[in-house]
Amino acid sequence: xxxxxxxxxxxxxxxxxxxxxxxxxxxxxxxxxxxxxxxxxxxxxxxxxxxxxxxxxxxxxxxxxxxxxxxxxxxxxxxxxxxxxxxxxxxxxxxxxxxxxxxxxxxxxxxxxxxxxxxxxxxxxxxxxxxxxxxxxxxxxxxxxxxxxxxxxxxxxxxxxxxxxxxxxxxxxxxxxxxxxxxxxxxxxxxxxxxxxxxxxxxxxxxxxxxxxxxxxx
Numbered sequence: 432x433x434x435x436x437x438x439x440x441x442x443x444x445x446x447x448x449x450x451x452x453x454x455x456x457x458x459x460x461x462x463x464x465x466x467x468x469x470x471x472x473x474x475x476x477x478x479x480x481x482x483x484x485x486x487x488x489x490x491x492x493x494x495x496x497x498x499x500x501x502x503x504x505x506x507x508x509x510x511x512x513x514x515x516x517x518x519x520x521x522x523x524x525x526x527x528x529x530x531x532x533x534x535x536x537x538x539x540x541x542x543x544x545x546x547x548x549x550x551x552x553x554x555x556x557x558x559x560x561x562x563x564x565x566x567x568x569x570x571x572x573x574x575x576x577x578x579x580x581x582x583x584x585x586x587x588x589x590x591x592x593x594x595x596x597x598x599x600x601x602x603x604x605x606x607x608x609x610x611x612x613x614x615x616x617x618x619x620x621x622x623x624x625x626x627x628x629x630x631x632x633x634x635x636x637x638x639x640x641x642x643x644x645x646x647x648x649x
Contacts, residue, residue, distance in 0.1 A: 475581045477587075477641075480575070481637065484646045485649040486571045486630070486632055487537070487539035488630035489515070490540075491543075492569070498562040500528055501556055504552045505521065506521060518538075519535055528561075529548070532563060546565060568625070569630055571621070571625075573646070575637065578616075583613040589637065
């Protein structure tokens, strides 16, 4: 009889330990969840502005070296027709042939301009034969300012055009300082050069976490 009572007490004791362990785990889980929610609540909501935004549908977005020529020295490219603000720089090989072009200002044109080649130092030989042909496309420019107190990672930033077609911010933006963070008070200048951008776009938006801001394109 005494042994039965002892075994019964042991079983009850073990059962109570199991119940206590389960209750402890449940309470511990609730505490952890509550702490996580408190941590999330402490994170400031992203605050930013789109200061301005404009779309040019006649920007020089690419080029073709139609005739490389010879006798050139490294120099500059400019438009001789249509105004528009294009500027570029070119480099040459050992024969003075144009081998590469860097566009430094894309401009805006109603039709493709004629580009003039200017040597930085005196050209020589058959230097008048070179020709670079521009390709027109779309260029969007915008300024964004982090007006909040939190540093924002580029991975958390998304761009939308006309409320559609979301893309990661850093696929359109290249940092001049090789950073992937948007610091408080910092203004980012977006120069989005993309020949397939819809010329009928009229609005750009950016989403960071729960915050979305839009701006009409000029």
